[in-house]
Amino acid sequence: MENNKEAIFAVGKQSVKLPMPIYIRASASVVGEKEGKGPLGEYFDMIGDDELFGCTNWEEAESTLQKEAVTLAMGKAGISKEDVRYLLAGDLLGQTIATSFGLKEFEVPLFGLYGACSTCGETISLGSMILGGGFAKNVVCVTSSHFASAEKEFRFPMEYGGQRPPCATRTVTGGGAFVLSTEKGSNPKALITGVTTGKIVDMGVKDSFNMGCSMAPAAADVIAANLRDFQRDPGDYDKIITGDLGEVGQKALFSLMEQRGFDITKNHMDCGMEIFDKGQKGTLSGGSGCGCAATVLSAYILKKLEEGEYKRILFVPTGALLNKTSFNEGQTVPGIAHAVILESCSTPL
Amino acid sequence: MENNKEAIFAVGKQSVKLPMPIYIRASASVVGEKEGKGPLGEYFDMIGDDELFGCTNWEEAESTLQKEAVTLAMGKAGISKEDVRYLLAGDLLGQTIATSFGLKEFEVPLFGLYGACSTCGETISLGSMILGGGFAKNVVCVTSSHFASAEKEFRFPMEYGGQRPPCATRTVTGGGAFVLSTEKGSNPKALITGVTTGKIVDMGVKDSFNMGCSMAPAAADVIAANLRDFQRDPGDYDKIITGDLGEVGQKALFSLMEQRGFDITKNHMDCGMEIFDKGQKGTLSGGSGCGCAATVLSAYILKKLEEGEYKRILFVPTGALLNKTSFNEGQTVPGIAHAVILESCSTPL
Numbered sequence A, B: 001m002e003n004n005k006e007a008i009f010a011v012g013k014q015s016v017k018l019p020m021p022i023y024i025r026a027s028a029s030v031v032g033e034k035e036g037k038g039p040l041g042e043y044f045d046m047i048g049d050d051e052l053f054g055c056t057n058w059e060e061a062e063s064t065l066q067k068e069a070v071t072l073a074m075g076k077a078g079i080s081k082e083d084v085r086y087l088l089a090g091d092l093l094g095q096t097i098a099t100s101f102g103l104k105e106f107e108v109p110l111f112g113l114y115g116a117c118s119t120c121g122e123t124i125s126l127g128s129m130i131l132g133g134g135f136a137k138n139v140v141c142v143t144s145s146h147f148a149s150a151e152k153e154f155r156f157p158m159e160y161g162g163q164r165p166p167c168a169t170r171t172v173t174g175g176g177a178f179v180l181s182t183e184k185g186s187n188p189k190a191l192i193t194g195v196t197t198g199k200i201v202d203m204g205v206k207d208s209f210n211m212g213c214s215m216a217p218a219a220a221d222v223i224a225a226n227l228r229d230f231q232r233d234p235g236d237y238d239k240i241i242t243g244d245l246g247e248v249g250q251k252a253l254f255s256l257m258e259q260r261g262f263d264i265t266k267n268h269m270d271c272g273m274e275i276f277d278k279g280q281k282g283t284l285s286g287g288s289g290c291g292c293a294a295t296v297l298s299a300y301i302l303k304k305l306e307e308g309e310y311k312r313i314l315f316v317p318t319g320a321l322l323n324k325t326s327f328n329e330g331q332t333v334p335g336i337a338h339a340v341i342l343e344s345c346s347t348p349l
Helices: A002-006 A058-077 A094-106 A119-132 A147-154 A211-229 A246-259 A290-306 A324-328 B002-006 B058-077 B094-106 B119-132 B147-154 B211-229 B246-259 B290-306 B324-328
Strands: A015-031 A086-090 A110-112 A138-145 A174-181 A190-196 A239-242 A268-270 A312-316 A318-320 A335-337 A339-343 B015-031 B086-091 B110-112 B138-145 B174-181 B190-196 B239-242 B268-270 B312-316 B318-320 B335-337 B339-343
Touching: A015 A058, A015 A119, A015 A211, A015 A290, A058 A094, A058 A138, A058 A147, A058 A174, A058 A290, A086 A094, A086 A119, A094 A110, A094 A138, A094 B094, A094 B324, A110 B119, A119 A138, A119 A174, A119 A190, A119 A290, A119 A312, A119 A339, A119 B110, A119 B119, A138 A147, A138 A290, A174 A290, A190 A211, A190 A290, A211 A246, A211 A312, A211 A318, A211 A335, A211 A339, A239 A246, A246 A268, A290 A312, A290 A339, A324 B094, B015 B058, B015 B119, B015 B211, B015 B290, B058 B086, B058 B094, B058 B138, B058 B147, B058 B174, B086 B094, B086 B119, B094 B110, B094 B138, B119 B138, B119 B174, B119 B190, B119 B290, B119 B312, B119 B339, B138 B147, B138 B290, B174 B290, B190 B211, B190 B290, B211 B239, B211 B246, B211 B312, B211 B318, B211 B335, B211 B339, B239 B246, B246 B268, B290 B312, B290 B339
Parallel strands: A086 A110, A086 A138, A239 A268, A239 A312, B086 B110, B086 B138, B239 B268, B239 B312
Antiparallel strands: A015 A174, A015 A190, A138 A174, A190 A339, A312 A339, A318 A335, B015 B174, B015 B190, B138 B174, B190 B339, B312 B339, B318 B335
């Protein structure tokens, strides 16, 4: 008993290693029309014909993204909701209403989380610890965002036709769900082996359109912490994959990592830069939102891990902490990022 | 290793028992003027002279509640921020901005949570599992609410002078912080021995003023689940303490528990009914908000546990899941509640 008191699975200053294999047993992604027409279109499980997904308003449409993604992921894993001990979920809307109304019908104990666009990493981090701690066998992690509900929540209603500068990103309409399990199942997608939890990092950026630059410092901080805690070099990861920095944020990240003595230019990837074609109308600096990292992880990154093309990656969803009120009151836009180490099941290191 | 796969610390359908003693080592509460004049006034650690706490707006004032509560709680525990592995925190505002701007200066890895007014229970639940899983030695859980920022967020700005019906509750201006630890320290307040995590329960209540009735079904559901999972009777707890049902919600809870075959009328207590005097101006059905359960737990309930007057209690913060948009779009107000079993260190059962 005494031994446990030493937090035996803590690593370095802000990481943990999981005490047993935690599998991503299945996952699913549901996206909107524009995402479906992007370069990853063929990999998503479901693509909506329009942005409403058969609903009457944007918020319900976003709830549908979560509901469908969870249903699909459980189906792929061959489990029912009775097998799921906890849902860990979040979205970008005030009071996370996309989550509340999207998940209530499952009747599964729920931990609601908020980490802005980093929430996908936060759900997987806490889900892994719940499983690794012996508190559950299966949990489902789900996050979503929706272009139109996010514009309404953070900027202007769609009808206003607000203009956005080139450094702005486009909120991805998408939901991604992941069945995390202590059991391998017949066709596991990846192993979760470690977690590095981010701090709020505020470098004083006040431009709510330039979220890439507000999040890059938090991404740099947590990536550096992960490398330090696990005593690794950037090259020990096939890819270091941020959530939604976009082109502008990526430049800032490279510079901030260089200041810390790390070169990640060769193996960095950003989900926001992958999900849309460069120049795809209205996508500007790239994609963003809780749904960006979640759908790209589900559809593309896990596929590469399953096929063994990636052996080990660092997945780092990134979030910008603001709302309309904080912005109007002149607050800065701090960032936060949560890192998860994912390894291939087929070709272990 | 194989053994762990069985989720050995899961109990029944939705509970866990902690695998080792998890202590609430210290706590702190910071409240507003009206709460300070209520019946628990003498127990709070800090009472503001006004609702602004030296800030220029309500949101910053609420951030101050979290900052001060965390600082005080760490001081009482005799630990510094470097000893805290994680902050688990949340509030009621959109994108939980009270948390983001209140905690950023601590530079401690943060898990942001949202469970409406149940968030205090959610932070302690996840914090306990992180500690019990061997991932940390100390975490700090903190939640807050503020009457004026909540009115602005959910109903009308203060300047509007909106009227509220008698079933309405008054959002508590308060922040409560808890140092959870695997180490007993010199003066532990209570032991956390079990957790029952709530589901979203929706019985179709649409009146956003009558939050007691929207939350009572979720409270009944999680209390019944706790009794079932641990095979206990209501009398096995000295008190079953909900967060903020108020007088109206308490009546609904009693009726819903009776339907399930349980009589909790003798040992039920509601933080919302304790924090204000009956008839105290503007408090109507009682207090509510994340800060209600958190400050009453810190100031009053933990004192009773420390003194051994309570030997074992079930602490059940309750949350109403809505926002302005969901209300305006005609959605219901579902509830969620998270239960934590707290036991006295001085007179163990």
